[in-house]
Amino acid sequence: MVTNEIYERIKSDIDTYDVILFMKGTKQMPMCGFSAAVLQILQGLDVDFKVVNVLDDDEIRQGIKEFSDWPTIPQLYIKQQFIGGCDIVREMHENGELEDLLREKHLI
DSSP: OOOHHHHHHHHHHHHHOSEEEEESBOSSSBSSHHHHHHHHHHHHTTOOOEEEEGGGOHHHHHHHHHHHTOOSSOEEEETTEEEESHHHHHHHHHTTHHHHHHHHTTOO
8 A cells, every 4th residue: 555655755756747658767768678678669759748757656656656656667647646557658759749748838
């Protein structure tokens, strides 16, 4: 069960950053292929985004799964909206929906 403190930390990050990616690793060193794939998509769209390395904090790693009710990492949020994980982001990118959403939100 996610504690109030962890819930508030996650919510604060999501509220603070227009685009935030909860992933395994960093922008410089992704630690899983799924995280690397989403990272590459976002970098290719030249969008400014924040990364939270869930490997640095096990409470955040577990907490984000409960917060979003989504069992896997990475998890992408745009303007406080949960977008999804790697497969959803990849599909949205391939069909142009991700770029359209970022444009609609004035992020690219």
